[in-house]
Amino acid sequence: MRIKHCVIALGFCGLSLSASAGEKFEQLTGVLPSPSEARLASGAPGPAYWQQEANYVIEVELDETEAMILGSETIEYVNHSPHSLSYLWIQLDQNMFSNHSKGTRSDQGPNFSAKSGEPASIRDSSFRTFLYKRDFEGGVRLGKVADKDGTDLPYTIVETNMRIDLPESLASGDSIVLNIDWEYPIVDEANARRTGRMELDGGDYVYQIAQWYPRMCAYYDEVGWQTKPYLASGEFALEFGKFEVSITVPEDFVVAATGELQNPEEVLSKKERKRLEKAMDSQAPVLIVTEEEAAKKLGSPAKGKATWKFAAESVRDFAFAASRGYIWDAKGVEIGEGKALAMSAFPKEAEAVWGRYSTEAVALTLDVYSDLVYEYPYPVAWSTWGPVGGMEYPMISFQSSWEIEEDGTYTEDVRNYVISVIVHEVGHIWFPMIVNSDERQWMWQDEGFNTFVEDIATTQFDERLKDSYRNSVKRVVERMAKKDDPIIMISADSLTSRGYQAYSKPALGLTLLRESILGRDLFDFAFQEYARRWAFKRPTPADFFRTMEDASGVDLDWFWRAWFYTNDHVDLAVESVESFVLDNGDPETSKAWDRKERYEDPDTPMIARLEGQADYASFDEQLQDWYYSYDEFAVTDKEREDYQKSQDDLEDWQKEVRQFEGNIYVAKIKNLGGVPMPVELEVDFEDGSVERIDAPAEIWRHGDEVVRVPFVSEKAVVSVLLDPENAYADADLSNNVFPRKIHEARFKLKSRDKSDNPMQDALSSEKDAEGDDPVSED
Structure with missing residues (x-):
């Protein structure tokens, strides 16, 4: 190791520091919305906070023969805002599946252009979706839109929203009752975006039904009516309320849904009810409907109908899944002083993986999220298999897995995906189904948070998922280093790389805060405080940023700015290490240092060749004046006397500091990536000992591109390693040593x-x- 060695001299002048902070440490005061009595500067909801309420009573039939949803609902909308509303906005999400919708017409389809002179290679499934979307006549067909007395209300449909004009404005504190009848065709697997049906091997279908009923748009203080159209990317903004839902299906169907089943005696057999009761106290999943029982129903479908009745409170949405091919298992999970049922519904095609892992993954999610975020408040949590690759709703999630072979084998990737996606989608019951952020605006505020906690949960599942997580972190760090992706703080429908911007980068940011910047104790307290403050309310990004700082007591504006508002990345480098010893002014030692520094670098070849040769002046004494034999590094009597006099004039503390005999090392750290981070150094010494040196992120607060990290030791340094535990997502570890x-x-x-x-x-x-020609025989 070559460390630059220097000598320092003590003087009497003061040290001047810059008074202005660097841009990277500017407060977000001018970026975030101003606090108010509704949303406090602490990040908590204030005394003036309000949110709307929407309660639903719905009757719906799933028409298997026509592949239709037919529904009738009564909505009670309560205006808790301080405003008078002259019209209401309602979401008609199924209009997105119309071949005339903005979502369909703005879809660019696969890239058909040739690459490097070769025809484009397009997945057949993508091409199928491209064709299907243009032919499918989807969308809501409205019947009645009326008030509680049956009087028709005028309405206007704007893409995936409907405006209802009220005969009288709805005053603050008042409520209104709406009655709406509707129907729509169920989309097939080819374009099952968050909802649809999927054909099983024998010709029956699995249905996952969501965004299926006219539901109130969100109205809140920072946006007003949230009427961004549903384009399939940005998800939803909804109001909390109560649901009473009656679902009519063929009588041999199993129905999984949001809420608690209200009429088990009418739709479940005595045997199934006993199994369900047993499952609540079982350590392992109990089959409520077995594979054999499901197969029997598939062989001889029932002709009649049955109505499953569900009730749910304090939920913002309702979804259900249904099929006669469903196998159903369940187990109880202890949550605080109570229990919840973790359940799964899946067909024979998925049993090899789902029968082994699904309900256990749900149970793991309930346990970990209840511990780290907020205690699970609902009685059930479902994982259901179907055409939807992954989607979440209160108490129920939709997943799929197509790559399970007929012989029951599967790849490790499929196994890991199934476990991870179930944990992820069930985890969404917390974000945004409990902590109710506006998904249509800020996708990262639920996807990023959920991915962060999902990573904690799945890495507890087994060693194989730990390896999967390690690889995913490497991919995020490598992608950040490219610096060509847009920032996180972009509206959901405008994201160009949603998996990175909304999922993996925000999740990694929270991981850094928890593991490396704040530490687990501070982070967990603050994160749980955010969930507690905003459970069953609607937080914004500013509420999250402010709560995390308020509860942790740490200014994190530098982190929010760098991670969420820029596309910088982390790349700190050890630029150099210098070693200093004190020159106390004694001419005996000072001049010895001067001589050494003058000649420590090797001579150039020309000078080296002159070594030992007589110079020109040596042949002529006339040229040899006083300076010919002068040694500028020799100590004179006057210099000794001056030094002694200067020592006599010193105060005791000045004499003491001049006796310092150790080494002062200075590591110079350069910020190549742009994101400031704490500086942690591991110093190896010649005697084999190791020492840790650290500096907080605030060392960068003056805007320096290079900062100095000093440390003192009497031992010789061998090497210096930056970020020894790889704790800060540094993109280039080679320059850390x-x-x-x-x-x-x-x-x-x-x-x-x-x-x-x-x-x-x-x-x-x-x-x-x-x-192959036949041989002729004569």
Whole structure:
């Protein structure tokens, strides 16, 4: 290791520091909305906070023959805002599936352009979706839109929203009752975006039904009516309320839904009810409907109908899944002083993975999220299999897995995906189903938070999922280093890389806060305080940022600014390490240092060749004046006397500091990536000992590109390692060590690729054809 050694001299002048902070540490005061009595500067909801309420009574039939949803609902809308409302906005999400919708017409489809002169290679499933979307006549067909007395109300449909004009304004504190009848065709698997049906091997279907009923748009203080159209990317903004839902299906269907089943005696057999009761106290999943029982129903479908009745309180949405092919299992999970049922519904096609892992993954999620975020408040949590790759609703989630083979085998990727996606989608019951952020505006505020906690949960599942997480972190860090992705703080429908912007980068940011910047105790307290403050309310990004700082007591504006508002990345480097010893002014030692520093660098070749040769002046004494024999590094009597006099004039403390004999080392750290981070150094000494040196992120607060980290030791330093635990998502670890290490890598050999030989193929085919001619016998 070559460390630059220097000598320092003590003087009597003061040290001047810059008074202005660097831009990276400017407060977000001018960026975030101003606090109010509704949303306090602490990040908590204030005394003037309000939110609307929407209660639903719905009757719906799933028409298996026509693949239709037919519904009738009564909505009680309560205006808790301080405003008078002259019209109401209602979401008609199924209009997104119309071939005339903005979502369909703005979809650019697969990229059909040739690449490098070769025809484009497009997944057949993507091409199927492209064709299907243009032919499917989806969308809501409205019947009645009336008040509680049956009087028709005028309405206007704008894409996926409907404005209802009220005969009289709805005053603050008042409520209104709406009655709406509607129907729509169920979309097939080819375009099952968050809802649809999927055909099983025998011709029956699995249905996952969501965004299926006219539901109130959100109205809140920062946005007013949230009427951004549903374009399929940005998800939903909804109001909390109560649901009473009656779902009519063929009588041999199993129905999984938001809420508690109200009429089990009418829709479940005595045997199924006993199994369900047993499951509540079971340590392992109990089959409520077995594979054999599901197979029997598939072989001889029932002709009648049954109505399943569900009730739910303090929920913002309602979804259900249904099929006669469903196998159903369940187990109880202890939550605080109570219990919740973790349940799964899946067909035979998915049993190899889902029967082993699904309900256990739900149970793991309930346990970990209740501990880290907020105690699970609902009685049930479902994982259901179907056409939807992954989607979440209160108490129920939709997932899928197509790559399970007929013989029951599957790849490790499929196994890990199934476990992870179930944890992720069930985890969404917390974000945003309990902590009710506006998904249509800020996708990262639920997806990023949920991915963060999902990572904690899945890494507790087994070692294989730990490896999967390690690889995913590496991919995020590498992507950040490219600096070509847009920032996180962009509206959901405008995200160009939603998996990175809304999921993985925000999740990694929270992980850094928890593990490296705040520490688990401070972070967990603040994160739980955010969930507690905003459970069953609607937080904004500013509420989160402010709560985390308020509850942790740490100013994090530098982190929010760098991670959420820029596309900078983390790359700190050890630029150099210097060693200093004190020059106390004694001419005996000072001049010795001067001589050493003058001649410590090797001479150039020209000077080296002159070494030992007589110079020109040595032959002529006339040229040898006083300076010819002068040694500028020799100590004179006057210098000794001056030094002693200066020592006599010193105060005791000044004499004491001049006796310092250790080494002062200064590591210079350069910020190459742009994101400031704490500086942690591991110093290896010549005697084999190791010491840790650290500086907080505030060391960058003056806007320096390079900062100095000093430390004192009497021992000789061998090497300095920055971020020794790889705790800060540094994109380039090779520049974290000084002196630099030789990078070790490997390479492989390959033979020259053999080109296509159509001539050989043709001649070989002709030869084979000649050999196949029958041999004639004379």
